[in-house]
Every structure is written in C-alpha cells, then in structure tokens.
Amino acid sequence: MITFADLEAAQRRTAPYVRRTPLIAVDPVADAHVWLKAEYMQRCGVFKTRGAFNRQLAARTAGELDQAVGIVAASGGNAGLANAYAASTLGVPATVFVPENAPPVKVERLREYGATVVLRGGEYAEAYEAAQQHVRETGALFCHAYDQPEIVAGAGVIGLEIVEDLPAVDTIVVAVGGGGLFAGVAAAARERGIRVVAVEPVRIPTLRAAMDAGQPVDIAVSGIAQDSLGARRIGAAGWDAARASAPVSVLVEDADILAARAALWQEYRVPAEPGAAAAYAALSSGAYLPEPGERVAVIICGANTDPTTLG
Template sequence: MLPDRILITNAARRITADIRRTPVIGIPGWGLLKLELLQLAGSFKPRGAFHRIRAAGAGPAGVIAASGGNHGVAVAAAAQALGLRAEIFVPEISAEAKRARIRAFGAHLVVGGATYDEARLASEARAAETGALMVHAYDQPEVLAGQGTLALEWEEQSPGLTHLLVAVGGGGLLGGIAAWHRANGAQLVAVEPEGCPCLHAALAAGRPVPAPVGGVAADSLGARQVGGLMFPLAAELHAAGRLTPVLVPDGAIREAQRMLWETVRVVAEPGGATALAALLSGLWTLPRDARVGILVCGGNTDPGSVSPSA
C-alpha cells in the first residue's frame, strides 16, 4: 500500500525523536539544497529504517537487511539505538567506507554476493532461518512512509518550491517524496546515473524490469529493478507531466561532488551528488521563474575521493 499524507505525517510523529531535522541552504544559481547527507548515519535512509522497525516491531532475533551500503548503515544505526541485533548483507561492490560504518554501529556484516540482488536473496534466506525482521531498502510501505517524512520536512522548511531534484536508486526515496506531493505540489525531477537506469527502463517498458548496474554511484543507486510499490505512482506522475526522468554520466556526478565541496564545503558521495549533476551539467534545464530544491541525499564516502579543482 502506498503511503499518503496522513500516513507520512503519522510516520514523522513516530520517528521524530530518532532522526535529525537536516538544514536547507540557498546557493545562488542552483536553488535550495536540502543537506540530508547530514542525517544520522550519513544519508536519508534512517527515516525509513526507523519507521519500519518501530511500525512493524522486532523480536529477539533482531533485524536484517541487504544494502549497497547506506541502507545497511541506517539499519545498523537504528538497531543500535533501539537495542536490537542487526545483520547486514552487502554486495562485493559496496564501498569499504560504508562497510566500516556498518561495523562501527555494531552490526554483523556479511558479504553476500556480487550484486545487491544477490545480497538481498541471501538476506531473505537468512531472515527465514532466524525470524529476524526484514527491513527492505526501498520496497516496503513502512519504508516509503519513512522516506516521505523528508518531503514533509522539506516543505515546512521551504514552502513554495516548484521543482524537486531527487536521485533515484530502487525508488524508495522518490516514492516517498512522490506520495507526499501526489495530489498537489512540486514537479519531480528523477535523476539517475547512466550506469544505473532502472526507473528509465521501467518507464520505457511500462513495468519494473531488470536494468544494468554500474558506474561510480552503483553502491548507493545500483538497484537492478525499481521497486514495485512506487512504480505505479512514478508512472502516474510521469504520464501527467509531473515527473521528469533525467540520466547523467559519471563525469557529471564527479563534477557535482567537486562543486559541492568547493561551494558548500560538504563531501557528498556520488549518489548524493547525482541530483545536482542534472542541473550543473545542463541535462535538466532550469525553467524560468522556477523555485528549485535539490536533495543532497548521502555523504558516506572517503573524503579523499572528492577531487579538488586543479
């Protein structure tokens, strides 16, 4: 079941003590940046993780999740805060910086295959053995409602935004934001790396289908297939002209990372800089009189990986 504004508002109340209210800053020529990389555990993911665990409940077996990295860090952090055992499965492509953070939050880390899908299947098999609560990275109603709290918070901080630029992986973040704005609100610009085009593939096929996974943002945006829960909503808004999909190359993502450091002095991971890459590269054109919000959604990376200007 897709969340609506009532369910998202209830989710926000449920997790208000668990998460940070992240800042919004204005940058001339860009718009209003929502710095969600300053969220607990370094990305937007704790919103969905905390809400899934609090809404569904977890028994003595604790929680289990599969993740390219950020979701795993979030579930580990939520489990630690709530006094639960956590077991996190990651694929071989996961970044060492993210693995280290998962371990630092006290979770048991398992490398469960070459891709996210392989790690997910391994985690599901393990959950069936142990009875642990499965916390999906993007395709559970409680997770979508939790991610939707970001849209509620953003609207309170920055009323009147006409366009929101959001990076897309499996679609849990976009789905939650779209659910908040479904009846009215901002136009959504759904930005994917060229190497991870699962929403593009789904919109072209009319249904979620397997897509390639590769490139610099694969560890955070590298879902093989967009989530089945959010896809009908994305397709609905796309057909209505309220959702614009954009693909950006790796070079534009790296440049957006560099510009975030040079301009804002924040270190964003590639997935966290992907939304801004659409604007800076010119692959999405700023409409006249638009009031634009850009989500910087994650910062779990080695600071040395963001190259300074020459």
C-alpha cells in the same frame, strides 16, 4: 500507495530519533532559485535512517520485532548503516548482507554500529537473496533497502519537510536507485502539485527502463554510483509513484556526477557521495534546465564517502 497521511505518521513516529535537516539556499542556476536539502547531515550520513527507524518502530509497536532475533537488511552500504544504527539504538541485533564490492568505509561503519556483516555476491540482488534466506532461517525482521511502506514513508518525510520549510517550492530534484526516496517524495509533492525531477545515472536507469517498457524490468548495474543507486530494477513503490504522477525523468553521465560532486565540495563544502551528487548533476550539467524564477529544492541524500576523494 503511500499517502500524505502516511508521511505525517512517519514524521511523528521518528521525530525523537532523526534530525530535521536544513534547507540551504545556494547559487542560482539558469536564473532559477536553488536550495539544497541537506540530508547528508542526517544520522548515519544518509536519508535511509528515517525509513529504518520508521520500519523498526512500527514493527515493534505491532509486536513483529523479536528483541532477541532482531533485524536483517541487504544493502550496498547505506541502508545497512541506517538499519544497523536504528537497531543499535532500539537495543536489538542486526545482520547486514552487503555485496563484496561495498565501499570499505561503509563496511567498517556497519561493524562500528555492532552489526554482523556478511559479504555476499557482486551486487545488491545477490545480497538480497542471502538476506531472504536468513529471514527464513531465523525469523528476523526484514528491512528492505527501498521497497516497504514504512521505509518509503520514512524517506518521504524529507519531502514533507521541504514543503513545510519552503511552501512555494515548484520542483524537487531527487536521485533514483530502487525508488524508495522518489516514491516518498512524490507522495509529498503530489499533495501540493509540485514537480518531481527523477535523476538516474545513464548506467543504472531503473526508472527510465521501466517507463520505456511499461513495467519494471531488470537492468545491468555499473558505474560510479552503483554502491548507493545500484538496484537491478525499480521497486513496486517507485513504479506505483511514477504511474500516479509521471516525473520528469533525467539521465546523467558518470562524468557529470563526479563534476557535481566536486562542485558541491569546492563551492559549499558538501561531502556528497556519488549517488547523492547525481541529483545536483541534473542541474549543474544542464540535463534539467529550470525556468527563470523556478524554485528548486535538490535533495543531497548521503555523505558516506571517502573524504580523500573529494578533491
């Protein structure tokens, strides 16, 4: 399981390559104090850049990164962007397998980062299988979208930063897809006794389904946030984190996600993609109702979206 020490090591390793994003105070919700962790300002516009650098830098140090063969990733878009950017920065080639329905804005940016983009299948699971075949054929370093220790620890630095910038924080609200960000943040929160609210779309409840079944299970993937939260099941890291310290599990409707996304743009000029708006939707929809005076940090984890749809 990822530890607080793993987060500190990831923070030291990645500091020269990533941005420390701000924690921004916004309007209260139900008399609770609310901050937005502005991870949408991260390089590549998404939190996954942290894990990508942590994975690739750690592999390079360990002699596991072949400079000629490079890395491979499977992604609905954001993990691919992050790993392609990290590979470009470190001077190694990247191949990224994406579902055929990946947003064009993300596919175009992948190519801008110099990645070889391969469209494969209708959802993340099919792109993942194609990427695994590529690993077997080439020996490329596989960079998982959410379920490798270095990926999780890199993402968890976000929780570490929140704790450092707001030591009195009571609650951290985080969107869940495959569970890497949740697992990393949970490692930071567990150390300090902080509540974690795990938010999922009603149509992609990977964590809730696992909690109900007592183990990770496959689910159907659909809805407005499937390009970034569209894992078929919760990853091992996310499941381990949930068993270690059960989060508050919250589900939000697609309509609530869209309303939260519109509110973030109209009120704060935050260009959140739907998956990133899911966390704020927990508050704006009332799915999670904080106590008066509760200090709540909401992670807005990505901004790779078509700006013409922001309203």
